[in-house]
Amino acid sequence: MWQKVRDTLDPQKSLKSTLRFWFMLFALIPLLVIVGYSAYLFNQRMNQELVKRLNALEEGITIELTDVEEKLRLGGIRHANDYYLMNLVRSQKKAVLESVTQSIIENYITDRISFFNAKGKLITSILPKRIANNPEIILPEDPSLLSKVILESLSEKRQIVMKTAHPNIGFSFDCYTSMRLGGKFIGVIKETIVVDRYYSLSTKERTGLEICILNKEYQLLTSTLSPEQEKIFYTPSQHKKIVSIHLQDESFLMLTKPFLDDDEKPQGYLAILVSQANTQSTLKEIKIIFALICIVIMIVVIFFSQIASQTVLNPIDQLLKAIQDMEKGKNHPLVHVPPMQEIATLIHSFNTMASSLKTTQTQLVHSSKMTSLGQLVAGVAHELNNPIGYTHSNIHHLKDYLEKLKNMIQTYEEMISKLPKPQQTKIQDTKNELNIDFILKDIDSIIQSSLDGTQRTKDIVLSLRNFSRLDEAEMKEVDIHEGLESTLRLLSSEFKNRITLHKNYGTLPKLMCYPSQINQVFMNILSNSTQAIEGPGDIWITTHADPEQITIAIQDSGKGIKPEHVERIFDPFFTTKKVGQGTGLGLSISYGIIQKHHGEIKVESTVGKGSIFTIILPLIKKVLI
Known part of the structure; x- marks a missing residue:
């Protein structure tokens, strides 16, 4: 009897039976372990x-x-x-x-x-x-x-x-x-x-x-x-x-x-x-249910293993025969499925073809994919670059026009004193009602924010173009404070009338880096800080330089991070926000960017008091990859 079982499970005589047996074995053993352990956990609970x-x-x-x-x-x-x-x-x-x-x-x-x-x-x-x-x-x-x-x-x-x-x-x-x-x-x-x-x-x-x-x-x-x-x-x-x-x-x-x-x-x-x-009694009922589930799964496994053995092995046999016929120059011949030694014959035929086709085929497929992807990215970048370029250029013209209008308004104001008193009063009331003084003061920052936003979009488009032409990507020496100020301007609507900014900037040398990526790190951290402050609060930004490194510390008075979450804060897809409010990728991407610059990012947090993110970037010009 055991000899019959051994003969049935011998791959040289019946590969299908062997696969069916091991398929059932590897399916049922984990199931039984899970069932037993689940019953134990249920009893403990x-x-x-x-x-x-x-x-x-x-x-x-x-x-x-x-x-x-x-x-x-x-x-x-x-x-x-x-x-x-x-x-x-x-x-x-x-x-x-x-x-x-x-x-x-x-x-x-x-x-x-x-x-x-x-x-x-x-x-x-x-x-x-x-x-x-x-x-x-x-x-x-x-x-x-x-x-x-x-x-x-x-x-x-x-x-x-x-x-x-x-x-x-x-x-x-x-x-x-x-x-x-x-x-x-x-x-x-x-x-x-x-x-x-x-x-x-x-x-x-x-x-x-x-x-x-x-x-x-x-x-x-x-x-x-x-x-x-x-x-x-x-x-x-x-x-x-x-x-x-x-x-x-x-x-x-x-x-x-x-x-x-x-x-x-x-x-x-x-x-x-x-x-x-x-x-x-409940545990006994659960065990009975698990036993029935095991029986049902066993039947399903037997059924699908039979289908799998026929579905998988028959195509393998046909593929093997087709490969052999391809070596002989035949096209799609009808084949007879051999009953034994399937794997050995398949490996022998595969190795014969692989030695002549694998390298060439891989190179062709990879080259085709990269060409298609490069064309797609370059096309998207081109389509975005034109309207963004128009917008950015027009904002510059708008800024010049507004300067002329401001000069004109100033001239009008100088001439107001020559008008009759009632007309002067009416003009002044209209000016106060329209809040012209505030508009004239605020319009420059609005124009600058718009320029920063379009410049940021142009940088993204440039990144897409660099993706399609990698040899054009390069680093720059930049002023870190300019990147911080640009980010703060983009987030000004989040701060307005709610969050007080405290800037303690030191004297920093220019840093060789990828500026858009560093700005992305600032954006992620400052955006998280504003979200952590539920009401009125404060954000402190401190910078200073040592002979070998630059340190940027961003501190907020928000609700803080729980100790058990601090260790996972830079893990991909980890987030404490509600579903739909965060992907859990912002800090993970920031961590990767700082690592790419051979720097370090650390976090300290106290629940109810706030968090401090410290970024350390080396001044030594290492090769960034």
Whole structure:
């Protein structure tokens, strides 16, 4: 049998079967790994969600019990300071004391209020009607006499709270407060709240989780579990905060929260259990779905591998025969597909042809592509160059015409004084209404910005032309400040009435570089800075020169970059902007341009304060490639 399989998979006897087998193998193994790993991750994620749910509930219960204890303490102090109650305790008027206390406890959170005299002897205990009339609610019995430990503690402290475990009941919070009249110890008021099965059931109704109350030896006192689960309840030997336990064919994650006394020592525990049944059921369903998907994919792989073996190998056979016929001078002969040794024959024929055709064919194809691409780019550059040239030239003429008009306006203004007063007033009002003074001041910068914009466009067109005629691309010695000022003029609409520019220019020598590319870097960084400043803000531009390099620092008061994003800021296609607002290429291109100039670009950023981009360009004239 194995010999048959080996023969089937032997490429010399059946290339199609071999390809089909390995195709299925390489398709299914990654799929099975992905399925298994996905199921594992799902189980981990579901457990993490359950743990989050447990932690959230623990936090809520902690707040709730802390609030209850605080109210218990405050109520104890308030009642112990009640002058009327103190007189009743001192005189030990039991009937009146019970009547007054009954009216207090009905509107209070405690489950019982007890009074003891100065010697610790019980005077009376009062229950609210909700407990007294419900025989199912059981409270721990009050001692007839307080212990010496409690009395001694109350002689040193005004109040103590004790948390005590009670089998089949739960935990009691007992607040003992000493009552003093005129500085003299006259008795003790004890207020009790019980965390029992009813508290656990109400918590379960709110959260859907099981609640257990344990003593400090982790023994079960009461719970919301079924009687069968209570009988087999256990805690693992390693008492961790969150553990997994198994009760009667059901798995739980259990979180234990300690009840701490005033000395921060645990007196018992509140256990919160969340069932993993839904998680396991969902995981089982997912595994079944993944298994069905694997079966379907296996069938699809078998089907397509059969098609692929016929679709791919048959053309290869025909190509092989065609190559052999081409060597003999035949055109498109009908061929018979040989059953064996396909790859060996194909490689032999390919090598025979490749030695004579590969180099020539590659050169011809490459030359044809570059010629077509060069013609296309040169045509586009030519079509753009003419209208841009007209526009640039016309703006120069417009600038000259405007100078003449300004001279004419100046002459008119000199002649205004010779006109009658009403006409002078009317001309001045019209001048103020049209804001002529501002227009005359602003028109020069507008014309200059237009010239800069058309010059920038001409530079782009020149770059396209250089692309089609690479031997004409060259570097220039330029003034970096001129490039910065040109960029700032193009971005002036972004700064106006919103961003204040602070220029701290040093004395810089001219730099040998590709000026349009350096200006593109300035444009990208300054544009990002303006976008990072959401309201009014500032941008500082600082330049200085060392013997070997020029440094340009651009700082903004924007929202800054998160630390985890700083390391990726120059990665291609990385952007923190919304979809459609950025490509993630600006800073990546800028980084490449600076690297091409053998320079360095760095960024420092603090969230909420802004960013500083520092560009360092060497003055040593290296060959730029």
